[in-house]
Amino acid sequence: MLTPNRILYCSDFSENSERAGRIALSYARTFEADLLVVNVINIRFLQHPALIGLPVYGDAVDSVEKRAEEQLREISERFKRQMPAVQTFSRKGIPGEEILKLAEEQSVDLIIMGTHGRTGLSHLLVGSTAEHVVRMAKCPVLTVKSQD
Template identity: 40%
Template sequence: MKRFDKIMMATDFSDNSDYAFDYALALARQFDAELTIVHVINEPADLRGIYVPEITYEELEKEINQGAKDMMAKFCKNKLADYGNYKTVIASGVPFQEIIAKADETGAALIVIGTHGRTGLEHLVFGSTAERVVRAAHCPVLSVRLPVK
């Protein structure tokens, strides 16, 4: 089997991502791999033309970025206390495109991503970031779904 020396984990900080992270960390430990944890801030709609007196678009963007950094720091503190071979990336854009781009930039040998397992109309409306990553990634993708209860 191919050695996964660089593993990338995409997270949206949901329960699904937390569950998938356990797989990513187990594989990183097994292969003594560098683990890159990526969170993509979905680009918000451009609100610059809308008058919102309490906050500017730039302030909103800054708050969103700071919130993502804080969530990533908390995530790493809680999940990676005893694993030091990792780095984090926070990107803005279309999630599946950024995940693939970051995997290419880091030379990831494997992407691990959680999936919500949406079906039917919900899948049609919201789509699936995991499915798009699987279809377009240049390396293997492990898609992990929460167990069905």
């Protein structure tokens, strides 16, 4: 039976991501595991050709990064009330790839993340981070379905 020592919770700060976070916290407490929290700023959206070169671009990126750090800090503070071993990570890149890199770097035993339940054209255009992580991860992945 898998007894995770290091759990990676992937947050995009959405409502469904919060559900996954509650489950990740519960698992970490149950197994007395370290809890790692990651948010990946998706560079596919930040590097849109229409934004590059605009004076606002640099400020927009800084603003997104600052807000992500604030939200990660809030999650960490909330989780640390219930367990001390919480680390946060902020990355920029393609979310699925960055999640997998961090999982490898940190020797993660379990990844927990939400899904948005997109289908059809929306799924094709946006892609599925959760699907990519499930397919490519070297450890188990628990996905939490949205409650649409």
